Amino acid sequence: MEVLKREDVAGRYERIRAKARFSLDPKLPANQLIRDLEFAPKNEEGLVEFSADVEVLKPREPANGNGTILLDVVNRGGQTTGMFTEAFLIEKGFTVVWVGWQWDVPKSPEKLRFYPAYAKGVEGIVRAEFTVHEPTTVMNLADRDHQAYPVSNAKDLELTMRDGPLGKRTTVPAAQWKLNGTQIEMASGFKVGQTYELVYPSKDPAIAGLGMVAIRDFVSFLKYGGPGHFLLADQTRFLKRAIGYGTSQSGRFLRTFLYQGINADEKGKPVFDGVWANVAGAGRGSFNHRFAQASRDGHPTMNFLYPTDLFPFTDLPQKDEVTGDIAGLLPDPAKAPKIFYTNGSYEYWGRAAALIHTTVDGKMDWPLAENTRVYFVAGSQHGPQRFPPATVKNATNLANSNDYRPLYRALLMDMHEWLKDGTAPPDSNYPRRDQGQLVSSSSWSFPKSVTTAVPTHASSGQRLYFGPDFASKGIVTKDPPVVGEPFLAPVPQVDDDGNEIAGIKMPQVAVPLASYTGWNLRKDVFTGETYNMVGSTLPFPKAKILEKYGTREEYLEKSKAAIKELVQRRLLLPEEAGQLEKNAAAQWDWFIAR
16 A cells, blocks of 8 residues: 555544555456456566555544445546535445546546556457547547557558447448547548447457456455555454445446456455445446446447446346346355345436346346345436536436435445344335336336427347357457347336336425426437436426415425435435425425426
């Protein structure tokens, strides 16, 4: 551990920024789960070396903490624990840890980075895809502003374009574009609405899966100790349990972490006692294969056909009748950590979330593992939003303004207490097929009284075949993936107000002044497609509000009752109630004035 910075936080805590240096034995069975590790350079002791940026927020007097590590799996190098607020985490006594795990995050001093070993002498192919949302003359070979794998041989490169994820590829004449480092330049400009693709050779890839090892071994070190007496080596006396929390990309990381059996350290001891994969839907991702691009995630209008929506989806094994494959997400459910899966409305429309609790065809409910809880946040988009609802460029409706962060603070304490003393958390709450709460997108209906265009389909992903060596060795073929039958994930049904029937409802959704959806439609060249990660707030007419509630006082009484019920169900902390009552008053005033 190399200390870079130490600072006081609120008098009771300290923040440590450091670089952690790792070495590991590639011969140990636990490490052989990492793709291409055999090609990494070895030191004189035959060990593989790598390093990661680390940040720790800990009590100055560790004995005053609550004994729980909250490991926030950073998202593209950025922290996601803003869901809980730093003041809340300090008040409750958590030791919060961030470890860089992604080698290709955008270049920025604020990002937490991972410094991998490289697979020297290994050659392979990289698929770069770029969907054009607005005029530009530049295409990055990596996703958005991430770092790209360099082209190792620029001879005979072919750039193609197509209309949509499954459109026919046509070659872009070589005279129209040129390769400039890790970018393609087209003086005449890329055509908005089209998807461009370059499949190119590269070499010496980062061993991306070592980022998983960095998290595994750092948490193991904090819980169980290690050689020497360096920074944080005393924490084993105080830290008794660990929660792995990840949002979006990071939630998919944790699903992959579980599936690939990495939640056990080199000695077979459990790393995370609890895992919370938030808004990950049914996805996993590109975290441990050759030339992996961790940021590629699969959305309605970008990053198509990457290894994201991969069978299996459910914790417990089931059979994909189309392919004949039989598998479950958890290698051994009896040894799995306690798990929370939280998803909102968007994840059912844009991330196939229903497949984590249905059969692969989406037609029937599927049982959960004993220590798994699934929570559906009704009427929400990919991330919590503040009120009033925001206007989003090229979106048909106002963004979804459901702020569900108070729910997450309660769920964090529920997970902590479950691990600490066995107090069971609230029961799972998600839409079910057998209760008519979950329907195919073709059977889904939205009330005609709410004036808005509605989606015609959900984005459920495709069965993709990446070649014979992908599953066993993490190697993809030269050609783009073979596309098989789509998954048909169902979506939550709504009531006469346009709000979902099932799920955990924050007060503004339980006592609504609007329809809150997980989808929003685009009004640009992608008209008719759902907006990536954005939902809608569809205000009720004033007349409907007054007919529904009568007076402001009646509305506030109903909101207060909804808040009280959430507290009783341990889905809201008692100290949050007062602020939510104030929020309800502000929302009434805004909607009535509108």
